[in-house]
Amino acid sequence: QYYHEAENGEAYLFRVDDPKSLLNRLGSQLLARAREGGVPIPSELGMWVDGRKLVLKLRPRSVKLSTGKIGRSYLECTSTELTQLVLGHLDVPAAAESGRLTVSTRVAMQTASVLFPRLPLWRPLWDDMGA
16 A cells, blocks of 8 residues: 555655646546456546546547536545546555545446556656666
8 A cells, every 4th residue: 555655765746737637638548548447438437626526538539537517436535646546656445445535436446446557656767877
């Protein structure tokens, strides 16, 4: 379980000024993950982020994040958790179990887990090279 942006005693800080724009830019990657993970298309995942209602709409040729009704299957989180989800730094089931995320249905849990898998932290090779 990862709760902090740290690894091997080093802290990683990330700031995403516009998570909505980032999610829209990652559309093709999210669509590929949905197809590989067996998420039915078309489908939607509602997100209640800091009191704002967002809907991630998966369509056969596009993914779009918009405001609107979140429906029955949604996850509730803060913008910090949303950033961590999008960057692959948060494990959805572990975050839900610990109370960092609220997931309304099993379908929302499965969809979020497929779209936002926990990813290894990428570091450029030259970060570990001696000066």
